[in-house]
Amino acid sequence: MAVDGLTRSTKLEYAGRIYQNGDGSFSYTRGLNDSQRDPSIPNRTCCPTFSTPGEVPKGTVSVGSYHTHPYDPGKTNAEFSPIDFIFYTYDDKLPGYLLGINDKGASEILKFTPGESVSRGITQILGTISNGSFVLNPSYEPDRKPYVVPPDGDSYDPDRADKPDSNQRN
Numbered sequence: 605m606a607v608d609g610l611t612r613s614t615k616l617e618y619a620g621r622i623y624q625n626g627d628g629s630f631s632y633t634r635g636l637n638d639s640q641r642d643p644s645i646p647n648r649t650c651c652p653t654f655s656t657p658g659e660v661p662k663g664t665v666s667v668g669s670y671h672t673h674p675y676d677p678g679k680t681n682a683e684f685s686p687i688d689f690i691f692y693t694y695d696d697k698l699p700g701y702l703l704g705i706n707d708k709g710a711s712e713i714l715k716f717t718p719g720e721s722v723s724r725g726i727t728q729i730l731g732t733i734s735n736g737s738f739v740l741n742p743s744y745e746p747d748r749k750p751y752v753v754p755p756d757g758d759s760y761d762p763d764r765a766d767k768p769d770s771n772q773r774n
Contacts, residue, residue: 607670607672608672608703608711608733610635610672611673611674612675614637615674616674617637617654617672617674618635618637618655619635619637619655619656619658619669619670619671620635620636620670620671621657621658621659621666621668621669622666622668622669622701623665624665624667625664633658633660635670635672636658638654638655641656654687655671657696666698667699668699668700668701669698669700669701670700670701670702670703671688671700671701672702672703673685673702673704673705675704680704680707681704681705682702682704682705682706682712682714683702683704684700684702684714684716686722688716689722692716692718692725693718693719693721693722693725697718698718699715699716699717699718700718701713701715702714706732710732710733710734712729712731712732713730713731713732713733713738714727714729714730715727715744717748717749717750718750719752720750724751724752725750726748726749726750726751728741728745728748729741729744730744
């Protein structure tokens with residue numbers, strides 16, 4: 605991912621959209637930081653830890669968005685922030701992907717699938733980037749759904765003793 609190198613070199617957050625084309629294929633918009641996306645922001649380094657994904661091209665359907673977190677040596681930034689959870693749950697209402705650096709210094713891609721509330725969404729490790737190639741996490745479950753309260757308030761599920769941990773990482 606080109607934004608991985610940009611984030612590492614500039615220490616700025618970049619974001620973009622993932623979309624579906626009319627022929628069923630998928631694509632994404634170029635990752636930009638907020639000062640690149642909004643010409644009214646004159647300072648190119650104004651917003652190091654925040655970015656918005658922008659819009660998809662006309663005639664396509666938005667299916668999610670992605671963003672990066674700038675790296676602070678010695679710390680992990682492969683974690684969705686509280687603002688990220690709120691954006692994906694209440695504003696965007698679509699899956700969000702995050703490219704960050706884990707505690708071992710490797711690029712890691714996380715996916716947040718929003719639920720009815722922040723605490724009902726699911727965060728999973730989608731995979732890592734190793735030597736420029738994406739490596740899928742073998743325990744990633746692409747069809748895993750967030751916890752949803754059943755109609756009439758009945759929360760009994762015979763397959764689960766309790767509702768899942770909202771921010772469990774696999």
